[in-house]
Amino acid sequence: MPQGQLFVISAPSGAGKTSLVKAALERIERLEVSVSHTTRAPRPSEISGHDYHFVSIDGFSELTHKNAMFEYAEVFGNFYGTSKKTVITQLQSGSDVILEIDWQGAKQVRETWPGAISIFIFPPTREELRERLVGRQQDDESTIKSRMAQADETIFQAPNYDYWVINDDFNIALDQLCFIITGLRQRRLSMQKTQPDLLEKLLGKA
Numbered sequence: 001m002p003q004g005q006l007f008v009i010s011a012p013s014g015a016g017k018t019s020l021v022k023a024a025l026e027r028i029e030r031l032e033v034s035v036s037h038t039t040r041a042p043r044p045s046e047i048s049g050h051d052y053h054f055v056s057i058d059g060f061s062e063l064t065h066k067n068a069m070f071e072y073a074e075v076f077g078n079f080y081g082t083s084k085k086t087v088i089t090q091l092q093s094g095s096d097v098i099l100e101i102d103w104q105g106a107k108q109v110r111e112t113w114p115g116a117i118s119i120f121i122f123p124p125t126r127e128e129l130r131e132r133l134v135g136r137q138q139d140d141e142s143t144i145k146s147r148m149a150q151a152d153e154t155i156f157q158a159p160n161y162d163y164w165v166i167n168d169d170f171n172i173a174l175d176q177l178c179f180i181i182t183g184l185r186q187r188r189l190s191m192q193k194t195q196p197d198l199l200e201k202l203l204g205k206a
Contacts, residue, residue, distance in 0.1 A: 063081065
């Protein structure tokens with residue numbers, strides 16, 4: 001069975017990462033996102049199993065102790081992590097898989113899965129980032145200040161990523177993200193995985 005490509009996508013909170021990933025999933029075939037586990041409470045519009053797997057702190061701790069997590073990190077006082085079994089199953093099915101995760105988790109993935117391709121999403125400016133956080137109407141002023149402070153630490157990690165995308169114009173940023181994903185599929189090694197007998201067929205040997 002062909003093995004898909006693993007993508008890691010990170011961004012400061014409010015940069016538009018989730019919206020870009022959702023749009024890319026609608027545009028590109030054989031592309032999936034791995035649904036993370038989290039200990040935070042669900043927001044009103046979120047559905048367990050679709051947006052996140054919402055678990056208790058004890059339940060999350062049990063998963064980490066069983067070495068069932070591909071990566072995990074604490075972000076804003078809550079734990080987030082990715083199921084190892086789920087990611088491997090998705091990749092073995094031949095799908096490309098996106099991990100939409102914090103830079104701490106991304107660092108773990110780079111260490112354990114060197115073939116992963118990492119993408120960092122930037123906001124156009126700090127002012128725009130703050131406006132987006134305020135516009136979401138999900139956080140109070142104290143939380144927004146905390147997210148802005150965390151953004152500095154997150155952006156500081158950007159040089160560790162393979163690709164950069166600036167989400168100023170959403171449609172342009174989406175085109176760029178999709179180009180990165182689909183472009184990698186045209187590499188010789190990727191093509192040989194999905195079409196192993198291509199040369200034989202063209203040379204009349206198959």
